[in-house]
Amino acid sequence: MTTTAPAGAAAPPQPPSATTAAPRRRRSLTRGGGLFVLPFLVVFALFLVWPIVQGLWMSLTDASLSLRGTEFVGFANYTEAFGDPDVWSSLGNTVLFTVISCVPLVLVALGMALLVHSGLAGQWVWRLAYFAPYLLPVTVVTLIWTWLYQPDIGLGNQLLTSLGMEPVGWLSDESVAMWSVAALTVWWTVGFNFLLYLAALQSLPTTYDEAAALDGAGAWRRLWSVTLPQLRHTTVLVAMLQVLASLKVFDQIYILTKGGPNGSTRPILEYVYDVGFTGYRLGYASAVSYIFFAIVIVVSVLQLRFFRQEG
């Protein structure tokens, strides 16, 4: 009710070290903000910890979306997953996407931030223009690009043919489709990394740069030897966030290509969705998810180690 520790409340204000045993109990609950953290902990346990445990259990059963009872099947789902060519091909697609999207997402963002930071006129226009696509919902972005990628009337092929080049099967050529998805993703999300870089650039002390300039270092030398090393922490952060985000790719691919043509853009998460929700096999889908989960954790740990060593 109103007071949980009357003794402490009645005592006159005094340094914490002099409090009695009763307030100490109370303090232990409130000092770390325990009560304030409690709602979060409840939500965390309910919506993250419990589903993780439940999912792990599910991956050891033949759980289905239909009414059938669930049976424990041990590691049968995992055995099946390791022998399933679709798991490997979709995993390969995910890795390919991660590689071809992360590199430009970091480099282009850095380039844009440097350009804007170099003192281009009309700063706010550039900032808005670079960041604006990030504000669009995935459905809108995908719709726009579906039309850009149209083989016949799309802007992409119109440009190519007007330059006398052969049209490209942006979404229909198995060797091109994933690159088209990556291009869309870069356009759409690069603004976020750009903002992180820009904020970092703006907070850099200018003294080193000035000193280097006085010593006669040219613009390139200063960029290479002064600015970029100072941005290292931001680069680590951007790269880590980006790799994790790219590994989790799903929505734009699901809307744009549904994983086609011929499965060439289907990421592992879409395969999980296909077997779990379209195919009702929740147990098997959970097993595939856990394999992927393990991979994501390994990648994160390796990345962390790698960057720590660099530092």
Place this chain on the structure above:
Amino acid sequence: MNSAPPARGLPGPPDSGRPPAIGRRGLLRYGTAGAAALLAAGPLTGCASPASAGGASALKVWDLFQGGDGMLMDEMIAAVSRGSDGFDVDRTILDWGPSYYTKLAMSAAGGRASDVAVLHLSRLAGYAPGGLLDPLDLDVLAEFGVSEKDFAPAVWKRAQHQGTVYAVPLDVHPFIVFYDKDVADKAGLLDSSGHLAPMGSPEALLDAGKKLAEITGKSGVLFGHVTDTAQSWRQFAALYAQTGASFTLPDGGPPKIDIDAAVKVVTFMKQLFDGRTNPNNLDYNGAMAAFMDGRGGMIMAGEWELPTFRKSGIKHLGAAPFPQVFARPAVYADSHSFVLPHQNDPDPARRRQAHRYIAEIVKQSLTWASAGHIPAYLPVQARPEYAKLDPQSSYAAAGEIAVLDPPNWFAGAGGNFQNRMCQPLQSALLGNTSAESAVRQMVREADALLRQPNPVA
């Protein structure tokens, strides 16, 4: 963290006899609780309100009809809601596609599903055996004027599982062709009555494509299949059935498919969509746009696109069943039907109402036909008003030669089977692979699906 020392928690002497004042934290605590109570109360009172259409007594109906179809369904529901014995319908429209079937399965598995739901007949084999659907009471249906004799046998057969009826078909919606009558006329493809003349052979359809392309100056026959998870399968299934061969999916595999016939069909599809007279790289929206733009004389599509084409600039729109080019007539189709999703503890009176609702709404299917669907309820098909619907009546015969997906739990609309069949077909049409290897991949994919443990049996 920065929290105040606990000893200063509450202002004022605790022994003053007054009720303790509510402090900052108390306010926070009570305030949060109060806000939560207010939030919780909102939806609850909403549910309890008898005045709203979604009241507890209303019949809960789930469907997947959006856009034009959705508005027609609204009209039909309004028609059965009039009068003293009209229904109080609480309609939930869900996004069509795999997610609809996931939600339907989950609600039925939970035993608290809606009273009535829409299901593609091709999905019945994935729902009835697992107990996700409750059987219909044919006597009660007959009481309200709907019985077996009112439906085409091919369709009625698919509404059953092991002899028990689980669905009442609303329509048959085949994969057909739309064509620009003016273009087809100039290409000499119309018969004396102004309808598309029968083709009869693969060569005739190839030839028609060339002639149409000459007239439009662009393309002849259009077909959007790239990144689509159903279209190329629909086309393949129609043509394959025309060869007289059968495709079955016996549990445990392997799939039974006539490889030669399948290769013949895919080879023909590759010839037809050669990328010159008929483009082979269009996606669904691209093909639709091209047809409405006059960049093609004919399009292979579902009849449900009729309202969209009507609204476009095409002056004289024609429609015909999918052309017969092989030995026997056959068209690929599916059927929207009404089912009773499983409820753990159904109320008998509500169940009876659900039966009456299904019977009444099926009788309204003339409205439904205006969108292009063929009414499954034969008395509506027999009405003179239906015969007057053009071009709908010109493909009404498609219902009699309808071929649905081979029944199995994973097959049917929005299922994994169609998607996985489409991938190699798409690849073949795009010229990335040969007809033989596409068919080999189809067999492999079907076999992989059949070898999975059945989650609904």
